Amino acid sequence: xxxxxxxxxxxxxxxxxxxxxxxxxxxxxxxxxxxxxxxxxxxxxxxxxxxxxxxxxxxxxxxxxxxxxxxxxxxxxxxxxxxxxxxxxxxxxxxxxxxxxxxxxxxxxxxxxxxxxxxxxxxxxxxxxxxxxxxxxxxxxxxxxxxxxxxxxxxxxxxxxxxxxxxxxxxxxxxxxxxxxxxxxxxxxxxxxxxxxxxxxxxxxxxxxxxxxxxxxxxxxxxxxxxxxxxxxxxxxxxxxxxxxxxxxxxxxxxxxxxxxxxxxxxxxxxxxxxxxxxxxxxxxxxxxxxxxxxxxxxxxxxxxxxxxxxxxxxxxxxxxxxxxxxxxxxxxxxxxxxxxxxxxxxxxxxxxxxxxxxxxxxx
Numbered sequence: 001x002x003x004x005x006x007x008x009x010x011x012x013x014x015x016x017x018x019x020x021x022x023x024x025x026x027x028x029x030x031x032x033x034x035x036x037x038x039x040x041x042x043x044x045x046x047x048x049x050x051x052x053x054x055x056x057x058x059x060x061x062x063x064x065x066x067x068x069x070x071x072x073x074x075x076x077x078x079x080x081x082x083x084x085x086x087x088x089x090x091x092x093x094x095x096x097x098x099x100x101x102x103x104x105x106x107x108x109x110x111x112x113x114x115x116x117x118x119x120x121x122x123x124x125x126x127x128x129x130x131x132x133x134x135x136x137x138x139x140x141x142x143x144x145x146x147x148x149x150x151x152x153x154x155x156x157x158x159x160x161x162x163x164x165x166x167x168x169x170x171x172x173x174x175x176x177x178x179x180x181x182x183x184x185x186x187x188x189x190x191x192x193x194x195x196x197x198x199x200x201x202x203x204x205x206x207x208x209x210x211x212x213x214x215x216x217x218x219x220x221x222x223x224x225x226x227x228x229x230x231x232x233x234x235x236x237x238x239x240x241x242x243x244x245x246x247x248x249x250x251x252x253x254x255x256x257x258x259x260x261x262x263x264x265x266x267x268x269x270x271x272x273x274x275x276x277x278x279x280x281x282x283x284x285x286x287x288x289x290x291x292x293x294x295x296x297x298x299x300x301x302x303x304x305x306x307x308x309x310x311x312x313x314x315x316x317x318x319x320x321x322x323x324x325x326x327x328x329x330x331x332x333x334x335x336x337x338x339x340x341x342x343x344x345x346x347x348x349x350x351x352x353x354x355x356x357x358x359x360x361x362x363x364x
Contacts (some may be wrong), residue, residue: 028154029147029274036277043147044272044279047162050237051286058354079184079253081131081260084176089124090116092172103167104142104271112168127173134259140170141268142281143289162237164270164291174293177260181297190251191300192307197320198296207319211326214315218328224335228325228343231361232350235321236299237287240354241265244288244302251301264294296320302353309349313338316346339364 029043030036093116096109112119130136143164152159166174182200185191191199196207215225248261268284288295288302299320306323307316313335314327325342329335350357 029160030277032155032157036274037279040272040274040277040279043157043160043274044145044270044282046157047145047147047237047272048270048282048284050234051239054234054238054356055240055286055354057356058351077188077252078255079181079251079257081177081180081257083128083131084124086120086124088176089127089172090120092175093119096168096171101146101165103165103170104144105139105167105169107168109168112172123169123172127176130173131176131260132256134256134263136173136260136264138267140167140173141264142167143268143270143291144278145270145272147272147274162272162290164289165273166289166292171293177264178293178297181294185251185297185301188252191304192318194307194316195300195304195318197318197322198300204319207317211317211324214317214326214328223328223330224332226327226335226339226364228339228364229362230323230325230346231358231363232321232323233356233358235303235355236290236295238354238356239287239299239302241286243353244298247301247305248298261298265298303355305353306346306349309342309345311338311342311345314342 030039032039033042093112096112099109102108143166145162145164147157147160148163150159150161186199194210196202196204196210211227215227218225244265245258245262249258253261265288268289269281270284270289271281272279288298303318303321307318309316311325311327313329314325317324317326323346325339325346327335327338327342329338347357
């Protein structure tokens with residue numbers, strides 16, 4: 001069998017296995033309360049309120065830039081969203097994955113590919129209008145959330161990850177914006193070299209290598225080392241939109257460009273779908289959508305300042321929200337003191353940015 005045929009076969013098998021697996025989980029989700037419909041409404045309320053409830057436990061309304069952890073001045077550079085063209089839009093449609101899932105509008109990737117030649121010109125015109133006016137269409141911000149089981153008790157919603165299924169057209173427009181945003185961030189070195197998540201040419205292997213190299217180098221010098229491995233509670237869901245917009249402006253995203261991101265993050269509505277049951281739509285007030293294209297990049301902008309927290313005798317290494325603090329010193333007393341001081345500085349930064357530690361999963 002040819003290599004490509006093997007890939008196709010494996011993709012089909014994974015689809016079958018995932019479908020079977022998800023069906024098993026759906027049984028628990030549909031029996032959380034007295035009826036399946038009430039259950040999906042309850043699930044949506046839970047996901048919607050995660051960020052809101054955590055945010056209400058903080059009092060950070062008037063944080064200064066220094067309290068938010070910004071240790072460099074606001075940028076004079078400005079982010080410019082260049083227009084797209086028919087060639088870019090065509091290639092983005094061609095490269096859409098052949099997924100079975102569709103957004104609320106029922107438009108599949110396969111349908112867009114089939115009608116590509118008829119859609120390129122009008123879509124290019126619409127997308128350029130969005131870029132030029134700083135508008136992200138409301139219809140493209142509506143998402144269907146699928147609860148994906150992680151581990152643990154299947155009856156606990158805390159053990160499910162909300163994955164947003166967005167319209168295919170939203171993903172195309174997001175890819176246009178995201179490509180330009182990433183180029184701007186990387187060209188101007190706005191992301192720390194110690195942040196390895198969601199970046200081209202960087203991986204978990206690189207993060208592990210950086211961590212082990214730091215430890216090995218210091219051990220070779222006869223120093224004592226301590227590592228603290230942080231687990232953040234619902235990090236994507238609890239991102240403060242107002243703080244994120246401040247950070248975008250801080251790195252040079254202004255005017256119509258900032259208006260576009262504000263529009264993208266505002267007035268987002270979601271429902272939860274489990275099998276044939278769908279909840280009512282509700283407004284999302286916090287977080288970046290998991291399953292979106294722009295979400296991971298915007299999350300990097302939000303959390304990147306964490307890796308810039310100044311540590312004495314230590315270093316911060318991150319892969320998205322997975323963060324390791326490593327310290328080295330000549331004596332155990334020195335390294336313990338450095339670790340405690342560094343941990344305090346990091347927890348203060350997290351508090352100021354409305355992010356919470358999952359203490360039970362944070363290890364040292």
